[in-house]
Amino acid sequence: MLKQRVITALILLAIVIAALVYPSPVPFIALALVMMTAAAWEWGRLNGLSDGVSVGVGAACLALCGASWAAGWLALPLTGLWMAAGLAWVLGGAALLRAGVAGWPAVPRGLRLAGGVLALWLAWLAVAQARLVGINFLLSAMALVWAADTFAYFSGRAFGLRFSKGKLAPSISPGKSWEGVWGGMVGVLVLALGWIALDRWRGADVPSLYSTLAAAGWWLLLLACIFLAAMSVVGDLVESLVKRSAGAKDSSQLLPGHGGVLDRIDALLPTLPLAMMLARLVSTTSA
Numbered sequence: 001m002l003k004q005r006v007i008t009a010l011i012l013l014a015i016v017i018a019a020l021v022y023p024s025p026v027p028f029i030a031l032a033l034v035m036m037t038a039a040a041w042e043w044g045r046l047n048g049l050s051d052g053v054s055v056g057v058g059a060a061c062l063a064l065c066g067a068s069w070a071a072g073w074l075a076l077p078l079t080g081l082w083m084a085a086g087l088a089w090v091l092g093g094a095a096l097l098r099a100g101v102a103g104w105p106a107v108p109r110g111l112r113l114a115g116g117v118l119a120l121w122l123a124w125l126a127v128a129q130a131r132l133v134g135i136n137f138l139l140s141a142m143a144l145v146w147a148a149d150t151f152a153y154f155s156g157r158a159f160g161l162r163f164s165k166g167k168l169a170p171s172i173s174p175g176k177s178w179e180g181v182w183g184g185m186v187g188v189l190v191l192a193l194g195w196i197a198l199d200r201w202r203g204a205d206v207p208s209l210y211s212t213l214a215a216a217g218w219w220l221l222l223l224a225c226i227f228l229a230a231m232s233v234v235g236d237l238v239e240s241l242v243k244r245s246a247g248a249k250d251s252s253q254l255l256p257g258h259g260g261v262l263d264r265i266d267a268l269l270p271t272l273p274l275a276m277m278l279a280r281l282v283s284t285t286s287a
Contacts, residue, residue: 005257012255020135029074029128036124037062039261042251043116046242046262047109057113064121074128079284082277085122089270093234096241100171104245119269126272133279134206140195141209141275145267147191148184148229149236152176155183168233173240181233188229192221209275216282224278231274232267239266 019027040061044054130138164178192210199211213221250259
């Protein structure tokens, strides 16, 4: 199992890096589109559809992303769209987590399917726009999620239940603790400060997400990092909620040893659109 996991990770890493560093952003944007289409197929299966019908869900996501690409949306600021996406994730995520696993089947399946496709479309738009801004900006936004997850794991293992009275969401993801969440937030702040220092040291032509936010004020950087780290947890918990409701351990077996695409991008789904929202708002205010 470990060998399979390592081989899959190495192959994926090689593909992603090659697409990322290619002089044109098109290969990486196209790769992200393939991944979102696969995730949409997984979403259909997690919501009780057959493989064949789930292919239709994937095709709908592909068509929506392709249409917005052809219409030139990647070059538009889309500030209003990012604000609407942020509001939907904050309110919708809170409502879903409050209802819990038992509340998910009560949501009409058509609404569930549409919501999933829209979330994947917004995440694709965000990652595409972030790549157009620059590799430094894109990597800094994605690294936020990785830092939050890594620091949460180690702080949860070291301090879990030492300062809080209960788990974060025991009925959804029993392994997560409040100490892990707080540790993840601290980790993101450490990452942000280190990335800003690196930007200044090497004189980066393209600012990172953190340098962009810090230019508007250190207080904004602090609040934004805490907010984005918290929303990455929301994305993770929402996918765990859906899988638990479906009785599935993984979203699929598309990535041997790693589960499915949704398992790898769940925390990115809210974080990337919200990162673009904050960056666009800062740019608009500074203009």
